[in-house]
Amino acid sequence: MIKEMGVGLGHVKKAFEGLGKLGGKYGDDFGHDDLADKFKDFATNWDISREKLTGEIEALAEIAKVAAKAYEEIDHQLAEAIRGAQGGTSAKRVN
Known part of the structure; x- marks a missing residue:
């Protein structure tokens, strides 16, 4: 689940990066200079915030991926320890 979250956050990051800048695209469409200026301010703030x-x-996605890998490694080690304790064969067991 954590691994999937990391992948999903990576997709969100790509989507954010793919969004074009809003400023300058719609200025003439507002029909009123003050409204166009307000939109320009919003667009600038949105670009910075985005x-x-x-x-x-990106940082959260990386944290999730690293955490998932650590959990998988711990799970594998625990499974090996349980197999060894039950007398089963283990990949690390030496005859």
């Missing part, structure tokens, strides 16, 4: 959020999402 960039910060993208970095945070």
Whole structure:
């Protein structure tokens, strides 16, 4: 589940990176200079916030991937220990 979260966050990051900048695209469409200026301010703030959020999402995705790998390794080690304690064969067992 943690591994899937890391992959999913990677997809979210890519989606954020793929969004175009809003500023300058719609200025003429508002029909009023003050409204266009407000939208430009919003677009600028959104671009800055999106960039910060993208970095945070990337960091969380990496943390999730590392955590998932650690849990998988611990699970494998525990399974090997249980097999060894039950008298079964283990990949690390030496005859």
